Amino acid sequence: MIPPVRRKTLVAVAAGALSVAGFGDLPLWPLSLLAFAALLRLWHTAETPRQAAGLGYAWGVGAFLVGVSWVYVSLHDFGMMPAPLAAVATLLFCLYLALFPAAAGYLQAHLPGSPALRLMLYMPACWVLTEWLRGWLLTGFPWLAFGYSTVDTPLAAYAPLVGVYGLSLLAAIAMGALVAFMQRGHERIIGAAVFVALIGAGLTLQSVTWTRPVGAPISVSLLQGNIPQELKFVPGRYEQTLHTYARLARTAPAQLIVLPETAIPRFLDQVDPAYLEQLADIARVQSGDMLVPAPLRDANGGYYNAAVSLGTAPMQRYAKVHLVPFGEFIPPGFGWVLNVLQIPLSDFSAGATTQRPLHVAGERVALNICYEDAFGEEIIRQLPEATLLVNVSNVAWFGDSLAPEQHLRIARMRALETGRTMLRATNTGITAIIEADGTVQRRLPPFTEGALLGSAQGREGATPYVRFGNWPALIWALGALGLGVLHRRRA
Numbered sequence: 001m002i003p004p005v006r007r008k009t010l011v012a013v014a015a016g017a018l019s020v021a022g023f024g025d026l027p028l029w030p031l032s033l034l035a036f037a038a039l040l041r042l043w044h045t046a047e048t049p050r051q052a053a054g055l056g057y058a059w060g061v062g063a064f065l066v067g068v069s070w071v072y073v074s075l076h077d078f079g080m081m082p083a084p085l086a087a088v089a090t091l092l093f094c095l096y097l098a099l100f101p102a103a104a105g106y107l108q109a110h111l112p113g114s115p116a117l118r119l120m121l122y123m124p125a126c127w128v129l130t131e132w133l134r135g136w137l138l139t140g141f142p143w144l145a146f147g148y149s150t151v152d153t154p155l156a157a158y159a160p161l162v163g164v165y166g167l168s169l170l171a172a173i174a175m176g177a178l179v180a181f182m183q184r185g186h187e188r189i190i191g192a193a194v195f196v197a198l199i200g201a202g203l204t205l206q207s208v209t210w211t212r213p214v215g216a217p218i219s220v221s222l223l224q225g226n227i228p229q230e231l232k233f234v235p236g237r238y239e240q241t242l243h244t245y246a247r248l249a250r251t252a253p254a255q256l257i258v259l260p261e262t263a264i265p266r267f268l269d270q271v272d273p274a275y276l277e278q279l280a281d282i283a284r285v286q287s288g289d290m291l292v293p294a295p296l297r298d299a300n301g302g303y304y305n306a307a308v309s310l311g312t313a314p315m316q317r318y319a320k321v322h323l324v325p326f327g328e329f330i331p332p333g334f335g336w337v338l339n340v341l342q343i344p345l346s347d348f349s350a351g352a353t354t355q356r357p358l359h360v361a362g363e364r365v366a367l368n369i370c371y372e373d374a375f376g377e378e379i380i381r382q383l384p385e386a387t388l389l390v391n392v393s394n395v396a397w398f399g400d401s402l403a404p405e406q407h408l409r410i411a412r413m414r415a416l417e418t419g420r421t422m423l424r425a426t427n428t429g430i431t432a433i434i435e436a437d438g439t440v441q442r443r444l445p446p447f448t449e450g451a452l453l454g455s456a457q458g459r460e461g462a463t464p465y466v467r468f469g470n471w472p473a474l475i476w477a478l479g480a481l482g483l484g485v486l487h488r489r490r491a
Contacts, residue, residue: 005051012042012055016062016101022149023067024405032149037175039101040123044179049109056105060098067144068094070401074327078229078397097134097141104130111484116190119180124172125480128473132165135375139325142374143406146171151412151438155198157205159416159438160463163376166473167413174198211419211436211461214387218361219286220433220456221254222425225263226449229396229428232265241265242275244449249279252451255288256361258425261305261370261394264294268308276310283311289360291367291425293392295348302349305369307392309360316358319351320369322378327397357386363458365390366420373407373414373422377469380418384466387458389414389422396428404430404446412438417465421456 002010015038022032039059046052071093076086108126111118127146135142147167150156155170162170173194180191225244232241242264249257264271271294283290289311296319297303304319305328323329328348357364366386368379370393379389391411395404408430415422416438424432429446433454444452464472 008042008045008051008055009058012039012058013062015039015042016059016064017066019059019063019149020067020144020402023144023409024402025408027152029149029152032146033153033171033175036146036172037178040119040172040176040179041182043105043108043123044115044119046105046109049106052109053102053106057098057102060101061094063101063144064094064097065091067402067406068097070398070403073399073401074397077399100130100134101127103133107481110488111481112488113484114187115183116180116187119176120173120191120194121176121480122484123176124169125477125484127172128165128169128477129481131168132470132474132477135165139322140375143410148406148409148413151409151416154202154206156416156438157202157208159413160208160210160419160465161205162473163417163465163470164413165470166465169473169477170198209419210463211459214458214460215362217455217457218256218288218363219254220423220452220454221249221252221257222423222431222433222444222452222454223248223252223257223259223263224426224429224431224444224448224450224452225260226428226447227396229394229399232262232394232396232427238266246275246278246282248449248451249282249290252453253282253286254453255286256363256365256423256456257283257288257290258390258392258423259290259292260425260427260431261293261392262295263292263392263427266294267303268294268296268306280310287312289313291358291360291365291390291392293369304351305348306351307367307369309358311360313360316360318355318358318367318369320348320372321351321353321355322372322375323348323350324371353381355382357382363388363456367392370394374410376414376417376465379414380466380469383418383420384460384462386420387460388456389418389420391422391424392426393424394427395430400447404428408432408440408443412440417463419461419463419466420459423456 015035019032019035022029042055043052072086072090075081076083104126108123111122145164147164150167150171177191177195180187289309291307293307296306306319309316330347357366364387366382367390373391411422411424412434415434419436421436422434431452432443433441435441442454444450
């Protein structure tokens with residue numbers, strides 16, 4: 001017979017693994033919510049802070065080993081790291097990420113109070129604070145924030161007010177209310193009332209429009225070259241890559257044409273000017289512009305993961321600000337990693353945080369590159385000035401894994417938070433047009449070559465999240481934590 005503590009640990013691991021179901025394309029979000037409710041229930045029944053931390057850690061191990069397993073693909077299949085070393089590196093990364101739910105479990109266990117108070121106030125507050133910390137510490141890794149699982153739920157209507165961390169908080173409160181409803185006496189009544197109030201307010205907020213259209217919709221063409229990552233930097237493949245994007249652009253003209261991240265796998269100053277002029281001419285056919293991602297370098301020897309505009313408007317550029325550790329820059333003291341990770345261009349410089357939207361195709365475009373759209377507060381730096389959001393990505397680094405669908409869900413959250421249309425052009429998928437309400441207007445199948453044609457409506461105005469960022473959610477959580485500390489001192 002399995003001892004109770006070990007049985008709880010196994011349940012926690014299984015619940016964590018199940019929580020990942022709600023971050024993909026299928027409508028499995030109830031599984032994510034119930035998996036989180038299971039964690040709150042386990043914390044509620046934990047006998048000591050140490051046991052609560054262990055259960056949080058076990059839940060995190062299950063969630064991250066399943067949810068970010070694609071790190072192995074990047075390290076081994078494309079980074080050429082030996083399989084055993086890549087497996088160990090992925091495992092260590094997941095074990096590190098699991099420390100944050102462990103910290104939440106340990107912290108909440110020290111805050112006394114009634115079951116309703118702990119389940120619907122202290123536990124959600126501790127969760128959100130540690131989740132936010134995970135998205136900030138060591139440049140941050142906000143992937144699989146709990147709020148992303150709510151994009152297709154009534155709670156999503158809160159996104160323009162409080163952002164993804166606010167949604168994590170509200171979803172945690174809702175699941176705490178569900179667990180409280182399973183208790184006896186007045187806890188059941190309080191839990192039911194809070195749950196109904198949260199869902200009811202969310203349904204009401206669905207009718208609120210936070211931004212307004214500006215100008216006429218523009219035609220857009222998002223190109224998906226489907227260039228295999230293992231061939232992307234092969235010298236003999238370069239000309240074929242250029243031909244692919246020129247052909248796709250020519251056969252799918254639009255006012256705004258967007259190519260995916262590093263569509264041109266060579267420094268822009270090494271590209272034949274005649275080819276760039278050819279792309280510019282294609283954009284001018286519709287009196288429009290084309291966004292062409294390519295690495296740039298300056299006179300000081302720095303180089304950037306960037307994109308430039310070609311076409312009717314004067315050439316403009318955007319350089320990626322938030323770089324990926326070990327993928328785009330090497331942290332101090334880790335230079336030896338370059339000898340293991342055989343990834344080209346693995347030490348970029350960061351662009352300036354003061355970059356403004358690009359004026360192209362009659363719109364003001366807030367451009368972000370790949371991983372940057374995982375950081376909501378960084379996206380709103382260019383708002384409310386920007387009328388459109390555009391993300392260019394190359395998720396081919398992660399193969400046919402969970403990463404593309406997870407990244408699409410992140411992009412949907414950014415559209416919701418900002419009240420802006422989000423355009424995504426990717427190398428292998430998922431290329432999509434996302435409306436300001438977070439719904440996907442249309443998308444291309446992954447791992448196919450093509451051009452996604454559609455329209456995009458520019459919008460103006462500022463949602464509460466654009467104005468205040470993550471502060472309302474963090475202040476609420478800190479206030480709840482302070483109340484818990486005060487309660488503990490008086491107990």
